[in-house]
Amino acid sequence: MVNKSGFNSKEVCGYPLSIFFIVVNEFCERFSYYGMRAVLVLYFKYFLRWDDDLATSIYHTFVALCYLTPILGAIVADSWLGKFKTIIYLSIVYAIGQVAMAVSAIHDITDTDRDGTPNNMTFHVVLSMVGLFLIALGTGGIKPCVAAFGGDQFGDHQERQRRTFFSVFYLCINGGSLLSTIITPILRAQNCGIYSKQKCYSLAFGVPAALMVVALVVFIVGSGMYYKAKPEGNIMGDVCKCIGFAISNRYKHRSKQYPSREHWMDWAEDKYDKLLIAQIKMVLKVLFLYIPLPMFWTLFDQKGSRWTLQATTMDGNFGAIVIQPDQMQTVNPILILTLVPIMDSVIYPLIKKCGLNFTPLKRMTVGMFLAALAFVCAAVVQIEIDVSRKHLTYFNLTQFVNGMNKPVNVSTSEIFPFLIIIRATFFLQSGQLSCAFSRDFGFGSSYTFFIPSTLSLGSNCQESITGAEDIKPNSVHMALQVPQYFFITAGEVMFSVTGLEFSYSQAPSNMKAVLQAGWLLTVAIGNFIVLIVAEVAKLPKQWTEYVLFASLLLCVCIIFSIMAYFYTYIDPTEIEAKFRRNVGDDDDDKNDKQRKLEMEMMKRDLDRSDDEHYKGKQTKM
């Protein structure tokens, strides 16, 4: 198959073979990203021993950084390296970051006294922060490139196949996210270590690191099959320069003696192409509409922080399986995989049949409302938890009272997680004495075990050791989080999937990437808002913070619906064609030299008439 640029690519069932490598790459990369992110907040809390607020703040700073770097990636790819090389180089940076995270979580490295806790926490903090910075640079940098690189592989005659590719691409994102969010919490819950056994964060970060290496290798293997478009020049730079010129030119002509122009961007006409100005106007119109959007992400991204911390205070016993708090996040991709097809093939057509015009902006407004509703549900669940007063911690606190007159060494290994309850086995070691006993725990419970003075060589520890329950297990079930996950995911489908499509359809042909970067920027700002609101509000009760966020989004939702009401949908292709036709008509009549001459004369005439006009105004005044 020969694509639009004359590139001859191999095809399978009408699809370029190269996209197979891109789709697999995306699956592995998203596995790596979401797998690492799923356990991140618990790593901060239980490994680095940060409090909930610091853990939440650093988590959101990291997510914000991941969505700020796409601008950097887009600039590097468009103006310098091209998409292929940008993906390769930034994927290497990304993989190094993931490896740094895995190494930072090996407690044995600084556990000099071998008591199970790191002795030099600064080393672990610094290494993990460097790792997170590299990951943010890598994942954000490649984000606007991979999907666009996939789109580039199709010819103009393959519109249908390209659309299918983007759907499969989105499903791969959520497939990767779903699998990793199930697997990494399981790995994290294992015990591992050289000198002492601790929760295995190093493995939970190590597997995503390995998957990132796989993603890179798969992408490189496909190298010979890709169509690699040359960098088209820095469109983002051109846009900024043109806007800058319009502003400075407007400022230079700020005096009332100069006639105003229809749009402030028209002040760029003195130097820039009319088509470019028209395209920038379209982009600015959409960017203006983006202003309230970060608030949606402020709520949406808290499922990885506040909601995961909330789940640690709940009972994850689902009968046949025990769900880890960080595994609750899988509800989101599961619902995405089911809701997207249902919405597309049932709900939206049904609404259309009822004669309602459910425009993209209306869908996004409803999506915001649903996210606010999700936080109302989270607040109700939080009140339940607070009332139950059994929310100390998800981890079982265990202490031993030693009745013997010699020291006893106790170690433990837990059997996780596909059991109805958590069963912990303890190993006791004191001189010649060595025995083991097992106990079942409920989530959040705390026990004290008594080692009797009579314990000796050959004793049956299972029977001899008695225990007392200090804190009863968490009683509020994790299933209560399902409604809040349902509303936030339904909101995501209506808001995010529609928003992406809206941004694409309203963007001029050469600025689709600019608007994608703008869209991703709203996610970054949303995550910064979490930090600001949480810091400024400093509410004593978690449920009041949820209500505050729900109220803020509701207000923003009302503002957005008003803005949306005044928005008029455009067809960028038609507008661009109109401008090109005007230039084309000129081309038919004039040769290059003549046109240049005419332009010069026109400009001189304009300058003269402007001068006269201004002079005239001055005399009138």
Ligand SMILES: N[C@@H](CC(=O)O)C(=O)NCC(=O)O
């Ligand atoms: N629904 C999310 C994935 C998740 O949160 O598990 C999604 O589709 N995100 C888009 C992305 O590009 O990661």
